[in-house]
Amino acid sequence: MKRKEIIERKKAISEIIKCACAPDRDHFSSFSQFRHYEYNGHSFCLKSGCGDKLSSKLKHYIQNILKVNMERVYGSEWQAEEKTKRKEMVSPEARYIFVYETVDSDAYRMSETVGERGSQTVCASDKDTIVGFVHFRFTLEEEVPVLYVYELQLEPRVQGKGLGKFLMQLIELIACENRMSAVVLTVQKENFSALNFYTSKLR
Numbered sequence: 001m002k003r004k005e006i007i008e009r010k011k012a013i014s015e016i017i018k019c020a021c022a023p024d025r026d027h028f029s030s031f032s033q034f035r036h037y038e039y040n041g042h043s044f045c046l047k048s049g050c051g052d053k054l055s056s057k058l059k060h061y062i063q064n065i066l067k068v069n070m071e072r073v074y075g076s077e078w079q080a081e082e083k084t085k086r087k088e089m090v091s092p093e094a095r096y097i098f099v100y101e102t103v104d105s106d107a108y109r110m111s112e113t114v115g116e117r118g119s120q121t122v123c124a125s126d127k128d129t130i131v132g133f134v135h136f137r138f139t140l141e142e143e144v145p146v147l148y149v150y151e152l153q154l155e156p157r158v159q160g161k162g163l164g165k166f167l168m169q170l171i172e173l174i175a176c177e178n179r180m181s182a183v184v185l186t187v188q189k190e191n192f193s194a195l196n197f198y199t200s201k202l203r
């Protein structure tokens with residue numbers, strides 16, 4: 001009986017992961033209020049993406065921001081780590097939320113109002129500039145279904161504006177909606193400011 005229960009449990013968990021990973025699943029659809037963020041006159045919009053559908057422009061962007069933010073933290077291990085990250089980045093399991101700084105927040109608000117009346121809300125026009133991203137996956141960690149945050153990267157000029165906290169709140173909501181038991185991430189001990197952000201600020 002016990003063996004049967006274990007098999008049933010494993011089946012149920014793999015079904016949860018399969019469902020969360022479905023390629024056509026839009027993790028934003030329930031949280032449209034998180035598509036837009038404002039801070040002190042700066043306006044940002046968020047857009048989702050998938051590892052195997054990244055444009056070469058986005059791939060370059062990801063590689064570049066990782067180097068800028070993480071090379072110093074990893075020190076002599078950076079070259080090996082960079083190789084691993086390049087592979088992880090384009091995996092079909094990789095889910096993304098990209099953050100764009102919008103040039104015209106009034107236009108965004110207008111499109112949002114039109115959106116309420118039935119049209120699609122427009123986000124990230126050609127003029128908007130990407131300023132960061134989260135890479136996450138739905139996976140098993142010690143037999144528990146978790147949302148694993150592979151990367152959370154913001155350009156230095158947009159750090160400290162509450163965007164990191166905003167993104168982690170969205171991540172928690174996405175994890176709950178997809179029946180994940182936890183949000184997991186890894187932080188280098190040498191990355192003092194990120195450690196402080198997760199432990200002191202996000203608790």
Ligand SMILES: CC(C)(COP(=O)(O)OP(=O)(O)OC[C@H]1O[C@@H](n2cnc3c(N)ncnc32)[C@H](O)[C@@H]1OP(=O)(O)O)[C@@H](O)C(=O)NCCC(=O)NCCS
Nearest residue numbers: 069152153154159160161162163164165187193194197201
């Ligand atoms: C770590 C990181 C994601 C945090 O995002 P952020 O947008 O800068 O953080 P927020 O502005 O949302 O900060 C939320 C809170 O943490 C505090 N905080 C943010 N960065 C901090 C820092 N370096 N030192 C101390 N406190 C910090 C803010 O004061 C804020 O507190 P408040 O809510 O009381 O005002 C971002 O700084 C980053 O991209 N760093 C470089 C890449 C990196 O290390 N990523 C993590 C890899 S695991």
